[in-house]
Amino acid sequence: MDDGSKKAYAVAISVQLVYTGMFVISKAAFDHGINTFVFMFYRQAAGSLLLLPLALLRHYRSHARSSMSPWMLLKLFICALIGITFSLNLYHVSLKFTSATVASATDNSLPVVTLFLALLLRMEHVKLKSWSGVAKLTGVVLCLAGVLVIALYAGPSLSPVNHRRAFASHGSGPSGANVATRSAWVKWTFLMVLANTMWSLLIVLQAPLLEECPDKILVTAAQCVFSTAQSFVVAVVAERDFSRWKLNFDVSLLAIFYSGFVVMGLGYYLQAWCVEMKGPVFLAAWTPFCFIFTMFCSSFFLGEIVHLGSIVGAILLVGGLYSVLWGKSKEAKIEPCKEVTNKIDDLMDEKIKQNCEEIEEEQGQGRGRAMSAPPDEQM
DSSP: OOHHHHHHHHHHHHHHHHHHHHHHHHHHHHHHTOOHHHHHHHHHHHHHHHHHHHHHHHHHHTTOOOOOOHHHHHHHHHHHIIIIIIHHHHHHHHHHHSOHHHHHHHGGGHHHHHHHHHHHTTSSOOOTTSHHHHHHHHHHHHHHHHHHHHHHOOOSEEOOSOSSOTTOOTTOOSOHHHHOOHHHHHHHHHHHHHHHHHHHHHHHHHHHHHHHOOOHHHHHHHHHHHHHHHHHHHHHHHOOOGGGGOOOTTHHHHHHHIIIIIIIIIIHHHHHHHHHHHOHHHHHTTHHHHHHHHHHHHHHHSOOOEEHHHHHHHHHHHHHHHHHHHHHHHHHHHHHHHHHHHHHHHHHHHHHHHHHHHHHHHHHHHHHHHHHSOHHHHO
């Protein structure tokens, strides 16, 4: 294994550790009492402060002449509203009433849900007569089964590794996931999947947007700014007591700083680097490690009780993820072969056509010479 491959593996694991920290620290902040909608506004504002100057600086340094049209800005605004503001607000509330382990487990459904939405929008096709098509369809079924198991089946509970919570405030009760009723658990698990569906829809809709504006950082920064304004409106409606907007030097401030700067800065950069070096399938294949890291860290730092149903459901989700990734990689190998075969067929057809034209031309010349020859020669 060369140094480049070792670096790619290290970066892929680092990305999963970054997201593990986001799940655990955000859950700790919600258990500490911060309003999820206020948290969302502060998080997006921190991300905007980081991304917007970088995007503008890169845009001017590249001497790009293209600018975003009002129609393009409107489409980015709508994408931010659906895929970021609505999705993440719903995700944060769901995280508050479930657990960090469930959040990381359902994240394995993102590639599968994205595939399902792409199929509905006819941006992706499944050939049921091929192994790749069967694998992708199997992945969708396993993903659905995993979500149902997490939501509907609890099973035996596993005792937390550390009974003294590292992020607990004085007098705090058990983690929100531990006191949630079963009906609330089911509801918020499905709503978390809905939030992931909205995020997957953003991924699908971004493909045509990036064709119009290839500057990924500028598009991301614009969506982040729009979502900040939208999240402010939502937060004002949800929490009108501005005394609860005040931030103290506790885990809530740490969660905002971590989500806004570390995740949106370092995490996104490492993720983009890894995708550029090894491709999206390589990075997605490491997603299950985030679940393993989160399950251990949430048990150790938050004292969360992990149920067997969450583990079984996560295994099904991981199986669905790898099934879809295998199908996609299989198609990626087949497509170049088809292109080469088609090119060879085109060249063969062109060569055969050229040979036929040469034969017809020679036959025509032969008939012409025969017609122009003297009668005695024709005899």
